[in-house]
Every structure is written in structure tokens, then in C-alpha cells.
Amino acid sequence: MPVSLYASPPGVLFPRGSPQEWGQAARQPPGLLPAQCRAFSNNKILVELDTSSGVATMKFKSPPVNSLSLDFLTEFCISLEKLENDRACRGLIITSAVPRVFSSGLDINEMCGKSREHYAEFWRAVQEMWIRLYSSNMVTVAAINGSSPAGGCLIALTCDYRIMVENPKYIIGLNEAQLGIVAPFWFKDTFVKAVGHRVAERSLQLGLLHSVPEAHRIGLVDEVVPEEKLQEKAAAVVAQWLALPDHARQLTKSMMRKAVLDHMLAHREEDIQNFVNFISKDSIQKSLSMYMEMLKKKKS
Numbered sequence: 001m002p003v004s005l006y007a008s009p010p011g012v013l014f015p016r017g018s019p020q021e022w023g024q025a026a027r028q029p030p031g032l033l034p035a036q037c038r039a040f041s042n043n044k045i046l047v048e049l050d051t052s053s054g055v056a057t058m059k060f061k062s063p064p065v066n067s068l069s070l071d072f073l074t075e076f077c078i079s080l081e082k083l084e085n086d087r088a089c090r091g092l093i094i095t096s097a098v099p100r101v102f103s104s105g106l107d108i109n110e111m112c113g114k115s116r117e118h119y120a121e122f123w124r125a126v127q128e129m130w131i132r133l134y135s136s137n138m139v140t141v142a143a144i145n146g147s148s149p150a151g152g153c154l155i156a157l158t159c160d161y162r163i164m165v166e167n168p169k170y171i172i173g174l175n176e177a178q179l180g181i182v183a184p185f186w187f188k189d190t191f192v193k194a195v196g197h198r199v200a201e202r203s204l205q206l207g208l209l210h211s212v213p214e215a216h217r218i219g220l221v222d223e224v225v226p227e228e229k230l231q232e233k234a235a236a237v238v239a240q241w242l243a244l245p246d247h248a249r250q251l252t253k254s255m256m257r258k259a260v261l262d263h264m265l266a267h268r269e270e271d272i273q274n275f276v277n278f279i280s281k282d283s284i285q286k287s288l289s290m291y292m293e294m295l296k297k298k299k300s
């Protein structure tokens with residue numbers, strides 16, 4: 001019997017309507033998947049569950065860069081909830097269906113020129129995503145097949161294990177400082193837990209985006225593999241973790257993560273207010289606009 005780490009985290013994010021309705025239309029037609037495979041999909045995420053192994057693969061499919069918009073976060077949380085509640089699912093591999101990018105992090109458009117109410121709703125969705133993934137009963141593995149700055153890196157850090165594809169063009173890190181913004185305390189805590197205080201402090205203050213070998217060296221990613229080996233390696237890692245009794249692994253995970261999770265949950269509303277006040281400042285809005293301009297110029 002799975003042990004609930006945080007039974008029913010606050011589900012304020014979800015739209016009304018039956019979760020069963022969601023994704024039905026996008027189900028794979030019968031015959032395309034092996035009998036032991038179930039799939040559901042929405043606009044931004046595809047999930048395939050292999051019921052024989054108990055492992056689901058979640059693929060981000062929101063081009064051009066899998067940015068974490070409010071819609072994306074909502075669909076991500078609904079997908080996580082469906083899997084968490086599915087007794088056939090014990091492990092989750094998160095990866096990208098978009099070439100060269102795992103996730104570009106929070107959608108900057110959601111943080112520019114919007115109302116305070118919108119910022120609050122958006123930030124609650126970011127929190128919800130992290131709470132669900134960080135407290136998941138499932139074994140979670142990030143199969144990072146592209147660049148993964150800021151919020152993208154947070155998703156990877158929130159998993160139990162990170163495997164990244166070796167590619168000189170890919171980068172990963174919490175680069176918020178480069179945008180003139182600040183990684184909130186629970187991004188920082190998640191990062192510190194993975195790489196230690198000194199490495200995290202330097203990386204966060206400088207807003208570093210690490211190459212793949214460097215990310216491996218500092219412990220930001222656990223393993224580096226060639227692209228063609230990624231899925232096989234991720235499946236092997238999940239199988240290794242799932243070989244342990246669920247209750248022992250889940251309680252250990254809960255114990256290791258409790259302090260960080262409790263801290264966040266205790267300060268959740270305050271964190272939303274801090275975000276809204278911070279992001280509404282003219283100076284921050286200007287920094288974000290300049291960063292978006294810079295991204296666009298880089299292309300031309």
C-alpha cells in the first residue's frame with residue numbers, strides 16, 4: 001500500500017470540471033500502443049504509462065521551448081495528479097518532445113505587464129507544480145534532453161534523479177540573477193539539497209548556466225549519457241529504485257524532503273505576496289522586458 005507523503009496537497013489550482021473529461025479526446029486510438037500501454041495527452045504534455053513496469057513517461061510538447069505558462073503548469077499538475085492517483089503507476093520519467101530544449105523555465109510573458117491577480121494566480125501554479133512533484137510518491141527521473149534554465153532546472157532538481165544528454169550546446173542552471181530577478185527560497189533550498197551550500201551560493205549569485213560536464217561535476221545532474229541511451233538509462237534507473245519496497249523508499253523520501261516542504265507550505269501565502277510585490281515593480285518589469293528583447297535580438 002503506497003504511503004501518502006502529503007495526502008492531497010492544496011488543489012486550489014485546478015479548473016472546475018471532472019478530471020476524467022480531461023485528455024479523453026486525445027487518447028491514442030486503439031491498436032497504436034501495446035496492450036500494456038495507456039496514454040493520455042493534452043495540448044502541452046503527452047503521458048504514456050507502461051502498466052507492466054508501472055512506469056509512465058511524460059513528454060513536454062509545447063514548442064518552441066516548453067516555457068512554463070499558466071496553461072502548461074495547470075496541465076502539468078493535472079497530469080501529475082492523474083498519475084499519482086493511478087495505482088498502476090509507481091515511477092515517472094520526465095522528458096521533452098521538443099528538440100534541444102527540456103524547458104526554458106517560467107514563461108516570461110506571464111510575468112510581464114499583467115495584473116497583480118494574474119501574478120498571484122501564476123505563482124500559485126508554480127508553487128503547486130513544485131509541491132506535487134517534490135512530494136510525489138512516485139520515483140521521479142528527469143531525462144534532460146536539452147537546455148534547462150531556471151524553472152526548467154527546478155523541475156529537474158525536484159525529481160529524485162537527473163540524467164542529462166551530453167551535448168556541448170546544452171546548458172542548465174538557475175540563472176534568475178541574470179534576468180535581474182531572484183530565485184525564491186524554495187528554488188534555492190531545492191538547489192542546495194542537490195549541490196551543497198557553497199556551490200549553490202556561487203551559482204545562484206552569478207546566475208550561472210552550466211555546461212553538461214560542469215553540471216555533472218558539481219552534482220547538479222547525476223549522470224550524463226549520449227542521446228540514444230537516454231531512455232534506456234532512465235528506465236534502468238527507475239527500475240533500480242522501484243526494486244525497493246515502496247513504503248521504505250517513500251518514507252525515506254518524505255523524511256529527506258520534509259523540512260524543505262514544510263518550510264514552503266508554511267510560507268506559501270507570504271511567498272505569493274512577495275512574488276507579486278517584487279514582479280510588479282517598474283524596475284523588475286524593465287529588466288524582464290530588456291531580457292526578452294535580448295532573447296529576440298540573439299535570433300536576428
Ligand SMILES: CCCCCCCC/C=C\C/C=C/C(=O)SCCNC(=O)CCNC(=O)[C@H](O)C(C)(C)COP(=O)(O)OP(=O)(O)OC[C@H]1O[C@@H](n2cnc3c(N)ncnc32)[C@H](O)[C@@H]1OP(=O)(O)O
Pocket residue numbers: 064065067100101103104105106107108109147149150151152175176179181182183184274275278292295296299
Ligand atoms: C525578495 C525576494 C522576492 C522573491 C521574488 C521571486 C521572484 C522570482 C521570479 C521568477 C523566477 C523565475 C524563474 C524562471 O524560470 S524565469 C525564465 C528564465 N528562462 C530563461 O532565462 C531562458 C531563456 N531562453 C533561452 O535561453 C533560450 O530560449 C533557450 C536556451 C531555452 C532555447 O534557445 P533557442 O532554441 O535558441 O530558442 P530561442 O531563444 O530562439 O527562443 C525561441 C522563442 O521562445 C521565446 N522564449 C524563450 N524562453 C522563453 C521564456 N522563458 N519565456 C517566454 N518566452 C521564451 C524566445 O523569446 C523566442 O521567441 P520568438 O522570438 O518570439 O520566437
